[in-house]
Amino acid sequence: MNINIAIDGYSSCGKGTLAKALAKELQYRFIDSGAMYRGVTLAALRKGLNFSMSEDLIGILEEIHLDFETKADGSNGLLLNGEWVEEEIRLPNVAAHVSWVASIPQVREQLVSQQQSIGASKGVVMDGRDIGTVVFPQAELKIFMTARPEIRAQRRFQESQQKGIEVSYEEVLANLQERDRIDSSRDHSPLTLTDDYRVLDNSDLTPDEQLALALSWVQEAKASIR
Numbered sequence: 001m002n003i004n005i006a007i008d009g010y011s012s013c014g015k016g017t018l019a020k021a022l023a024k025e026l027q028y029r030f031i032d033s034g035a036m037y038r039g040v041t042l043a044a045l046r047k048g049l050n051f052s053m054s055e056d057l058i059g060i061l062e063e064i065h066l067d068f069e070t071k072a073d074g075s076n077g078l079l080l081n082g083e084w085v086e087e088e089i090r091l092p093n094v095a096a097h098v099s100w101v102a103s104i105p106q107v108r109e110q111l112v113s114q115q116q117s118i119g120a121s122k123g124v125v126m127d128g129r130d131i132g133t134v135v136f137p138q139a140e141l142k143i144f145m146t147a148r149p150e151i152r153a154q155r156r157f158q159e160s161q162q163k164g165i166e167v168s169y170e171e172v173l174a175n176l177q178e179r180d181r182i183d184s185s186r187d188h189s190p191l192t193l194t195d196d197y198r199v200l201d202n203s204d205l206t207p208d209e210q211l212a213l214a215l216s217w218v219q220e221a222k223a224s225i226r
């Protein structure tokens with residue numbers, strides 16, 4: 001029997017890594033909800049929108065079509081109006097604006113309803129900020145991920161270096177702390193740890209160790225609904 005798995009938590013703490021590994025192991029569908037907010041942000045940047053005018057952004061929402069594609073080599077990424085933008089949505093300029101875009105209620109409503117229809121048939125691992133609270137409040141397993149900020153910044157900085165993105169460690173740390181602040185304090189569906197989550201602090205865990213722990217929770221979640 002398939003379940004839905006919601007993974008929420010702070011910026012850059014490896015939610016995507018865990019979600020992808022779980023999806024592979026369980027043969028579930030992985031959905032990176034953050035990529036969708038990044039996709040809307042990229043569309044707004046390309047239009048040269050003024051980021052203090054939320055009306056402008058709401059106005060272009062109907063022109064934005066988001067989808068996920070799995071390439072022949074198995075890599076999975078976001079399509080913005082049919083164009084592969086998986087690398088572009090990770091650039092610092094998108095990261096700098098995405099939390100503002102994600103705080104606009106109309107943006108959230110549109111993306112949440114798309115996410116809910118993807119999860120309707122179960123067998124989905126979705127990561128984000130509001131997956132267990134708003135998108136799938138009935139998810140059979142909810143994981144809240146966290147790690148020490150310096151460790152998160154170091155991991156994201158290394159990732160950026162490997163991809164050849166020019167950004168300093170200090171900029172990465174400042175960006176993730178700022179996103180955490182906005183994501184946790186916004187009025188509309190803020191990142192919130194409720195008591196139905198399992199907390200996973202992976203500061204001192206390897207990817208394999210965190211996967212093993214999460215898989216043991218999957219077994220428990222499945223056993224409790226039988």
Ligand code: CDP
Nearest residue numbers: 011012033034037098099102128129130179
């Ligand atoms: O991977 P990283 O932790 O850097 O962030 P992400 O998952 O790509 O999400 C980027 C941003 O989108 C977050 O900082 C949030 O502002 C927003 N987001 C959100 O509001 N709700 C979600 N379900 C997912 C992302």
